[in-house]
Amino acid sequence: MVDYFQIFNIPRKFFVDLSDLEKKFYEQSRLYHPDRFSTLGAEAKQASLEKMSELNQAFTTLKNPEFRCSYLLKLEGVVSDTKKSQIPLELTEAWFELQELILEDPRKAQEKSMSFEKEIQKHFSKIKTEINSLEKEYDTGTLQKIALEKIALLLDTQSYLKSLERDFTRKMKHEVS
Amino acid sequence: MSAVGPIVGIDLGTTNSLVAYVEKGSPRVLSSREGRSLVPSVVAFLDHETKVGFAAKQEKIENANRTAYSVKRLLGRSYEDLKSVVSQFSYDILPEDGVVKIRIGGKKYSVIEISALILKELKVSAEKALGCGVGRAVITVPAYFNDSQRQATRAAGRLAGFEVLRILNEPTAAALAYGLDRKKEGLIAVYDLGGGTFDISILKLQNGIFEVLSTNGNTSLGGDDLDQAVVRVIQNEIQKQYPLQEILRNQNLSNQFKANLIDVAENMKIALSEKKITLIKIDFENIHYEREWSREEFNTLARPILEKTKAPCFQALKDAGITEADLTDVVMVGGPTRLDIVQEVAREIFNKNLNTSMHPDEVVALGAAVQADILAGNNRELLLLDVVPLSLGIETYGGLVSCLIPRNSKIPCSARETFTTFVNNQTSVDIHVLQGERESALENRSLARFKLRVEPLSAGLVRVEVQFLIDADGILQVYAKDLITGLEQAVEVKPSYGLTDAEIERMLLFGLEKPVKEGAQNA
Numbered sequence: 001m002v003d004y005f006q007i008f009n010i011p012r013k014f015f016v017d018l019s020d021l022e023k024k025f026y027e028q029s030r031l032y033h034p035d036r037f038s039t040l041g042a043e044a045k046q047a048s049l050e051k052m053s054e055l056n057q058a059f060t061t062l063k064n065p066e067f068r069c070s071y072l073l074k075l076e077g078v079v080s081d082t083k084k085s086q087i088p089l090e091l092t093e094a095w096f097e098l099q100e101l102i103l104e105d106p107r108k109a110q111e112k113s114m115s116f117e118k119e120i121q122k123h124f125s126k127i128k129t130e131i132n133s134l135e136k137e138y139d140t141g142t143l144q145k146i147a148l149e150k151i152a153l154l155l156d157t158q159s160y161l162k163s164l165e166r167d168f169t170r171k172m173k174h175e176v177s
Numbered sequence: 178m179s180a181v182g183p184i185v186g187i188d189l190g191t192t193n194s195l196v197a198y199v200e201k202g203s204p205r206v207l208s209s210r211e212g213r214s215l216v217p218s219v220v221a222f223l224d225h226e227t228k229v230g231f232a233a234k235q236e237k238i239e240n241a242n243r244t245a246y247s248v249k250r251l252l253g254r255s256y257e258d259l260k261s262v263v264s265q266f267s268y269d270i271l272p273e274d275g276v277v278k279i280r281i282g283g284k285k286y287s288v289i290e291i292s293a294l295i296l297k298e299l300k301v302s303a304e305k306a307l308g309c310g311v312g313r314a315v316i317t318v319p320a321y322f323n324d325s326q327r328q329a330t331r332a333a334g335r336l337a338g339f340e341v342l343r344i345l346n347e348p349t350a351a352a353l354a355y356g357l358d359r360k361k362e363g364l365i366a367v368y369d370l371g372g373g374t375f376d377i378s379i380l381k382l383q384n385g386i387f388e389v390l391s392t393n394g395n396t397s398l399g400g401d402d403l404d405q406a407v408v409r410v411i412q413n414e415i416q417k418q419y420p421l422q423e424i425l426r427n428q429n430l431s432n433q434f435k436a437n438l439i440d441v442a443e444n445m446k447i448a449l450s451e452k453k454i455t456l457i458k459i460d461f462e463n464i465h466y467e468r469e470w471s472r473e474e475f476n477t478l479a480r481p482i483l484e485k486t487k488a489p490c491f492q493a494l495k496d497a498g499i500t501e502a503d504l505t506d507v508v509m510v511g512g513p514t515r516l517d518i519v520q521e522v523a524r525e526i527f528n529k530n531l532n533t534s535m536h537p538d539e540v541v542a543l544g545a546a547v548q549a550d551i552l553a554g555n556n557r558e559l560l561l562l563d564v565v566p567l568s569l570g571i572e573t574y575g576g577l578v579s580c581l582i583p584r585n586s587k588i589p590c591s592a593r594e595t596f597t598t599f600v601n602n603q604t605s606v607d608i609h610v611l612q613g614e615r616e617s618a619l620e621n622r623s624l625a626r627f628k629l630r631v632e633p634l635s636a637g638l639v640r641v642e643v644q645f646l647i648d649a650d651g652i653l654q655v656y657a658k659d660l661i662t663g664l665e666q667a668v669e670v671k672p673s674y675g676l677t678d679a680e681i682e683r684m685l686l687f688g689l690e691k692p693v694k695e696g697a698q699n700a
Contacts, residue, residue, distance in 0.1 A: 026383075026384070026386050026388075029386070029560060029562060030386075030557075030560055033649075034648070034649040035548075035560060035649065038342050038343065038552045039552065039554065049589050049648060049649070050591075052589050053589045053591045053646065056586070056587035056588070056589065057591075059587070
């Protein structure tokens with residue numbers, strides 16, 4: 001796997017100095033962009049095409065905190081143990097109840113949906129805070145492996161929440177209107 | 178084609194085209210053979226000669242049947258796509274093999290051929306102005322042009338005898354010309370409304386780097402649509418007084434009448450950008466139409482059309498992750514941005530003063546020349562980092578699209594996907610590449626279909642890795658590699674609505690001036 005941190009010569013950390021990253025991306029783009037090779041031979045052109053695609057991919061990945069987070073886990077070879085991932089039970093139950101209510105009493109379901117939405121957001125921000133503090137733990141170099149594994153589990157929960165939120169939005173739009 | 182000599186920048190527009198070149202560090206528009214800066218994108222096929230530019234534009238009414246204009250609206254598109262607008266044109270547009278052909282005097286021309294004639298005129302003009310052969314060019318396209326439209330533009334360039342070094346996005350080109358003058362830094366929006374297309378691009382300018390953050394647009398929205406709105410009103414008014422069907426008794430008259438109305442509408446638009454009221458007169462056969470039109474009335478017709486530029490702007494801001502308040506400047510590009518009403522709509526979108534200091538007709542060509550200078554290696558200070566306007570994906574089970582490269586990804590970029598077989602001894606895998614933002618395959622543009630040849634093995638054993646690469650022109654290239662045997666295979670992606678390289682080569686041999694005769698197409 002290509003180490004994007006190495007490409008830009010920045011420390012392998014969750015925290016990235018974005019203006020420094022951008023500066024380095026610009027520097028390398030000046031050297032490798034196809035515009036610098038367009039009057040040269042096919043081989044040089046192709047090489048610059050491949051190199052610049054990689055630079056673009058690396059920059060895009062490291063610039064976005066979410067992409068960066070999952071990339072760093074992959075780079076460190078951490079895979080989440082799905083058996084250990086935690087699903088917020090009370091939220092799942094509330095969702096089942098809400099779905100029943102949609103069938104029985106759409107208007108009441110509509111009212112309740114507001115507080116359900118808030119509940120989802122509360123879970124999201126809780127996960128985010130936890131991930132942030134684990135990221136700091138990793139960056140400062142204490143119990144790095146454990147921090148990464150915990151982050152992996154939280155990301156699982158997060159993606160579960162995202163799909164629940166998607167279902168919820170879709171259902172409220174289609175069935176209660 | 179020469180590997181040395183000047184590289185020119187070309188704006189191949191819906192209404193007008195220009196060629197520009199950088200000399201002593203600053204770009205200038207080269208004058209045409211007719212001694213003007215603009216070459217109207219019009220080609221007239223008369224009995225003994227083919228005219229391009231102002232000379233062709235003069236034939237637009239009398240020889241309506243033989244004069245092709247606004248062909249950029251047809252470039253790289255299917256007949257299916259254009260069905261609802263073909264009746265607006267005053268020349269014959271026919272479906273053929275999925276694409277459209279233009280029929281003039283018993284001969285059929287592809288849109289690429291006609292575009293090539295316009296480019297050829299620019300080539301000859303540039304050669305005359307510079308006093309040497311000109312074989313290489315940067316050609317601009319609307320940022321929101323899809324893969325087929327870009328390929329078609331590149332094919333037209335090759336057919337005109339150019340080595341096309343870059344297909345460049347128009348708003349990006351404009352930003353380059355704008356930033357060059359002022360050495361500006363910050364976030365800018367380029368609002369580019371042309372004759373047939375609308376683009377919005379958001380760029381970050383910093384230290385000579387022009388980084389496109391997002392782009393959006395509508396490739397069927399432009400000044401021509403404002404003209405058409407006027408045409409419809411005038412036509413209705415005439416219809417109330419005259420038996421139009423009787424008067425327009427043949428195709429020729431009907432096309433002449435159409436061309437006449439379009440001409441009147443175009444002139445009205447220009448007149449009303451300078452004064453508040455203008456007198457419109459039409460004398461055609463026994464039709465006599467005369468009345469005053471006010472700017473207010475025109476604006477009322479234009480408003481709903483221009484409202485359509487709003488959603489793309491909001492989406493582009495959102496995709497760039499900024500709000501209009503973050504913008505340091507809004508640069509207006511394209512002829513129609515001279516209109517009050519266009520500026521009014523743009524101000525409503527961005528809530529700020531607009532920068533109208535750039536020459537709206539010339540800025541794109543000037544920017545293309547600057548990019549040509551960069552490619553020539555003369556300018557190491559500046560660099561453009563552009564994006565792909567539309568998401569690229571492949572069709573998956575159930576007619577859905579699986580996105581491989583999201584819109585606004587920086588280019589060049591690539592994505593890899595591994596394919597396998599579902600049936601024993603299957604010898605090929607079908608791949609359908611799509612471009613667009615919809616979930617369902619049918620609602621997106623089909624870019625290419627191709628078959629990967631695979632070893633006949635048990636189902637699921639085959640593993641072929643396909644690399645989808647979008648180059649710096651925003652054009653797709655495909656490579657396939659069998660992961661079991663390690664063999665690479667060339668994948669020929671036949672453009673859905675364009676010409677293959679082989680077809681272009683054949684046409685180059687055949688010669689541009691000799692159009693293919695009707696019926697002899699596939700001989």
